[in-house]
Amino acid sequence: MYTASQLLNNINNYIANLDFVRQPKELYVPIEYTMSLGGKRIRPLFLVMAYNLYKENIQDAFSAAAGIELFHNYTLLHDDLMDRSEIRRGKSTVYKIWGDNTAILSGDAMTALAFSYMTNVPQECLKDVLAVFSTTSLEVCEGQQYDMDFEKRADVSESDYLEMIRLKTSVLLAASFKIGAIIGGANQTDSDLLYLFGEKIGIAFQLQDDLLDVYGNPDTFGKKNGGDILCNKKTFMFIKALELANPSQKANLQEWILATNYDANEKIAAVTELYNQMNIREVCEMKIHEYYISAFDCLDGVKVSAAKKQELKTVIEQLMNRNA
């Protein structure tokens, strides 16, 4: 059994040693650039940790782990283009440096690479692994589509939002656990439970991200507060605030939503103050806790020793407590 930091070292080495620089350079340099920007590598970590619940020869899981990380980075690359996000991990995004077409095509090539690495698993589990991976790939697109659609809709409900973040974010974390478990030889129940564990943890992470966007410490969270408030993003907190507001608070919120000419800091402070009046922080924390508890219930059902699951629990706890 390996510690998470041992696994992370191995994963980082494995990914750093993949040679993405081939011909034509114009296609591959942006891929190398994207993959060298780092990130927490939590999807490959989860995949290898799930594998390691069942087997010790972790090198058998690294190709699939690289596949899941390539896939994740491809979705970021295309999402940044669609959302016109100029900065990712402190650096210019691919479309900003090389233009739209390069971003489209390098992203497309990354999907092909992702499937190629994902195919490199033992023959007997290949079909199951690819069924999970291709279904997940499609669901992530559905999630991104909902996210873009919600920008233009005024009637996004709590369940709409939770379903969107499930598709856009959670299913890939869930798939990471499940694929690792399948390669490790887990039985169907265990791999399904690990999928559910990842799905719930993923939703908790995203709700936590939304919370930190408003209440996080900008020094440790790495982003300025209030980005979601400024662009009227229909997050769980926003939806809850509209739901819980009394008539005067609701009018006040609506005014800020429709405002076109305002001081950014003033809007953030005003909306945050409304959130505070309605205890939105606590409402959100309770929801996160709900998913968190329910996730660990799933993990408890997984038929491996508590000692083996402890490392996974510790990692999840660390990730949940970042910048709280």
Place this chain on the structure above:
Amino acid sequence: MYTASQLLNNINNYIANLDFVRQPKELYVPIEYTMSLGGKRIRPLFLVMAYNLYKENIQDAFSAAAGIELFHNYTLLHDDLMDRSEIRRGKSTVYKIWGDNTAILSGDAMTALAFSYMTNVPQECLKDVLAVFSTTSLEVCEGQQYDMDFEKRADVSESDYLEMIRLKTSVLLAASFKIGAIIGGANQTDSDLLYLFGEKIGIAFQLQDDLLDVYGNPDTFGKKNGGDILCNKKTFMFIKALELANPSQKANLQEWILATNYDANEKIAAVTELYNQMNIREVCEMKIHEYYISAFDCLDGVKVSAAKKQELKTVIEQLMNRNA
């Protein structure tokens, strides 16, 4: 053994019955639209024909056939966006109707669907099928990148061009044959030979397309002549013309290449006349013939009866002789 038109009927029915309209509609309607535009369906046809060289229960090959057609249509969808092509098969392209982001994301979803359908093959050949398919997916991106790069380069050689069209067009035809053969249970030599057959036929098809762009009958070819000449596309014919021109012809060609203010019909007529002086049509026809002969040499080596191969030969001959 089925006739090509029986297979095509079956393939068209199978694809028409795939249900692409799911939620969110914004993601899936453009996919349904793209797949309903038709096209010759030659890739799925080749896949099923190669399969049918070995086995009769053709329904086992339809999912992979749908996968290859979805993949092909996804590349067209993204290429049209990158090339800003407004019309495809007589209809507006996806990005023209629904915008860039929909074109990116619906294309991404089509890749996921393509891999999903491609995974639905007998377990024992899945790894080989996916190895061919994921390698090919990557090569098609490389081909598109070279194609875009060549627009900005003045030094594209004959071999550069042939390699570009091999990657952009041929490898997917080659993969169609090879995947069909693998699913059909062909041995390694046969499936490799069928790959080479498709690769050479694909290059011959593309050279034929380039030829028809200049010399085809616009009524039967369905496009106006001279599109490639107008945009100075570095086709085989263009490269050969620059190579074979005498100094005065070369100066004349260069003048037309650099011209910014001209009558389109006049440019097409003048460049075509230069091609005629240098017998470029015959040079191109000879090259096509070379690939064609070499392709059939590969097919001859495939260890199935001549009777079984005849239907395939007939289809290829029909495709080569279209609008000649």
